[in-house]
Amino acid sequence: MWLLLTVAEAYPALHAWLHGGTIPDNDDCAVVAVAHGKVETVACDVPAVVPVATVEIVLLPVFSVFRPAGVFLPDGRGPPVLSVVS
Numbered sequence: 001m002w003l004l005l006t007v008a009e010a011y012p013a014l015h016a017w018l019h020g021g022t023i024p025d026n027d028d029c030a031v032v033a034v035a036h037g038k039v040e041t042v043a044c045d046v047p048a049v050v051p052v053a054t055v056e057i058v059l060l061p062v063f064s065v066f067r068p069a070g071v072f073l074p075d076g077r078g079p080p081v082l083s084v085v086s
Contacts, residue, residue: 005034 008015010030015031016023033039 005031009035061082 007067008018018031019027019029
């Protein structure tokens with residue numbers, strides 16, 4: 001908004017367009033206030049809001065059980081030794 005007012009101060013055509021075509025004689029708009037330095041700034045103390053990201057790590061138990069095959073196939077009847085050989 002400050003930049004728009006500063007540009008309207010520098011370009012009277014934009015200032016007139018903001019008023020609807022013509023600038024009135026007793027103009028006391030924001031553009032004139034910025035041009036004459038009649039703007040008072042106020043410092044305010046605003047607390048900074050810092051988002052806190054929480055990460056919850058849950059360890060799940062992993063069980064590994066080796067169970068040998070109950071049926072032994074004769075040679076040549078089982079799966080191939082390497083997965084590349086099919």
